Structure formats: C-alpha cells, structure tokens
Amino acid sequence: MEEAHRASPGSRPPDRPARRADRRMVLARALQGATGGLTMRATEDFVRYLAALVVLWVTGCADPPAWSCSRSSECPDEQFCRVGECVPAVGFVQQDAAGADTADVQLAGCERGESPAEGELVLNEVLVNVPGGDSGDANGDGVRDAYDDEFVEVVNRTEKVLDITGVSVRNGSADKFVFGPTCLEPRQAAIVFGGGMPAEQDDMVVRVAQSRFAFGNSGGSVVLAGPGGEVWGAINYENAPAEALTLSPQLDGAQFVPHSEISADRLTSPGRCAGGQRFADGCE
Numbered sequence: 001m002e003e004a005h006r007a008s009p010g011s012r013p014p015d016r017p018a019r020r021a022d023r024r025m026v027l028a029r030a031l032q033g034a035t036g037g038l039t040m041r042a043t044e045d046f047v048r049y050l051a052a053l054v055v056l057w058v059t060g061c062a063d064p065p066a067w068s069c070s071r072s073s074e075c076p077d078e079q080f081c082r083v084g085e086c087v088p089a090v091g092f093v094q095q096d097a098a099g100a101d102t103a104d105v106q107l108a109g110c111e112r113g114e115s116p117a118e119g120e121l122v123l124n125e126v127l128v129n130v131p132g133g134d135s136g137d138a139n140g141d142g143v144r145d146a147y148d149d150e151f152v153e154v155v156n157r158t159e160k161v162l163d164i165t166g167v168s169v170r171n172g173s174a175d176k177f178v179f180g181p182t183c184l185e186p187r188q189a190a191i192v193f194g195g196g197m198p199a200e201q202d203d204m205v206v207r208v209a210q211s212r213f214a215f216g217n218s219g220g221s222v223v224l225a226g227p228g229g230e231v232w233g234a235i236n237y238e239n240a241p242a243e244a245l246t247l248s249p250q251l252d253g254a255q256f257v258p259h260s261e262i263s264a265d266r267l268t269s270p271g272r273c274a275g276g277q278r279f280a281d282g283c284e
C-alpha cells in the first residue's frame with residue numbers, strides 16, 4: 001500500500017521508447033553526416049557501442065556516494081534521508097545539522113530572544129498518519145513518503161522573539177529532535193519534518209528530525225519539551241486519521257481535532273494556519 005504512492009523509477013511514459021528511438025535516429029544521422037562513408041547500420045552499431053560505454057561508465061565508475069539522497073526511499077533499510085545524507089533511523093544524534101547553515105545561528109543560542117515561558121511556545125499541529133496521494137507530500141519534496149512527510153509544528157504565539165535553543169520534540173519519551181541555537185520570530189512557526197529534503201521557507205523555521213519519528217498510526221503521543229525536559233505540550237492519540245491533527249481553536253485550544261474539521265479542503269498546513277494564512281497575519 002505504501003509503495004503504491006511512491007514514484008516508480010521503472011515506469012516511463014508510453015511514448016518514451018519512441019522518443020528515444022527518434023533521438024537515436026537523429027544522432028545516427030548526425031554521425032552519418034560527420035563520418036560520410038558509413039552506412040546507417042554501421043552508424044547505429046557505433047551509437048550502441050557509445051551507449052554501452054556510457055552505461056559502463058555510469059555503473060562502474062560514477063556511482064553516486066552511498067550517503068547521497070533526497071528522500072528516505074533512496075536509503076538502505078534501517079536508514080533515513082536527513083538533509084541529503086542517509087543516516088541511521090534509530091538513535092539520537094545530538095546535533096542540529098540543518099540549523100548549522102542558517103543565519104540566525106549563534107553559538108550561545110538566540111541572544112536577542114527570550115527563553116519561552118510555559119504556554120508561549122505551542123504544539124499546534126502534528127502529522128502522524130501521512131495521507132495518500134499528493135496531499136501527503138507535506139515536506140514539499142515532490143514525493144509522498146509515509147515517514148519523511150510526518151511533521152510537528154510548533155508556534156511562537158507571542159509578540160516577542162523566543163530563544164528555542166534546546167527545545168525538543170519527542171515520540172513518547174524518545175527525543176527525535178532538539179533545536180540547536182535558534183531564534184523564533186513573533187507569531188512564527190517551526191516545523192520539524194520526519195525526513196527528506198524539505199524546501200527552506202523564509203517565513204518559518206524548517207528542520208528535519210535527527211532520528212526518524214516513526215509515529216504509530218494506531219496510537220502514541222507527540223511531546224514538546226523545554227530545554228530542561230519540562231513538558232510544554234502533548235497530544236495522545238488513537239487510530240489517527242490520514243490527515244494532520246491540529247489544536248482547536250488554533251494556537252490556544254485545549255484539544256486536537258482532524259485538520260479538515262477546521263479547514264474542509266486541507267489535510268495539513270505545515271508552518272501556516274489551517275486555512276493557509278501566515279500566523280503573523282492571524283488565523284481568522
């Protein structure tokens with residue numbers, strides 16, 4: 001069932017062989033013009049020889065590095081794709097690699113931000129059961145993936161800059177991501193995706209989990225914890241629907257509901273209000 005939603009690398013459009021034959025014929029004609037005396041048959045044999053050399057070069061000499069990936073389905077079993085590298089899916093890595101390249105990183109943390117008080121940073125949306133089809137491509141990398149597209153959305157619901165350094169996201173009691181030195185602007189969201197290569201966005205903080213979330217669909221809990229381990233937000237769920245669960249009302253509700261109950265035509269809204277607006281503009 002999972003595989004049905006992934007791109008099949010072996011499938012090709014029906015007209016692909018014909019186009020390839022056309023290209024080969026064009027190349028053959030060009031070579032024939034260049035070599036003058038060769039027959040079309042000899043030229044085509046030469047093209048096949050060149051093609052064989054290319055295949056040998058690609059498979060024998062130019063294998064991409066084993067760690068290179070853009071999504072977890074490209075990694076070996078028991079690994080997942082984290083910011084372009086296949087890394088072990090289990091085991092926490094104490095490093096915010098995704099944050100290392102962002103401009104707001106300071107060694108001492110976010111010096112211009114305040115440490116959040118309880119309730120100022122809110123766990124607002126989680127996706128633990130990725131929908132099928134294009135609507136499941138929450139991280140926007142072009143492929144729906146049952147692990148990579150899981151996400152946790154937290155939002156600064158204050159009008160001040162918050163220092164979220166050391167804040168963690170957990171599956172149950174297991175840390176899956178700890179923020180490195182990070183400033184979160186007023187009414188800004190931070191999204192942690194399960195894997196892959198999510199695109200950077202200028203109005204939100206985007207990160208990738210340090211070990212695979214692997215949230216269970218049948219039940220579990222997602223926890224937001226402060227730097228000292230204090231629980232700031234949590235959702236305990238059973239039989240999660242194939243869509244996100246979001247706070248109702250957004251940002252200050254006491255319960256989580258299926259996303260489509262708030263926004264009928266959207267199953268997820270990572271980094272935005274359920275209706276698609278920026279949090280800075282208000283969700284009403």
Ligand SMILES: [Ca+2]
Pocket residue numbers: 136137138139140141142143144145148149196
């Ligand atoms: Ca995706």
Ligand SMILES: [Ca+2]
Pocket residue numbers: 124125153246268269270271272273274
């Ligand atoms: Ca949202």
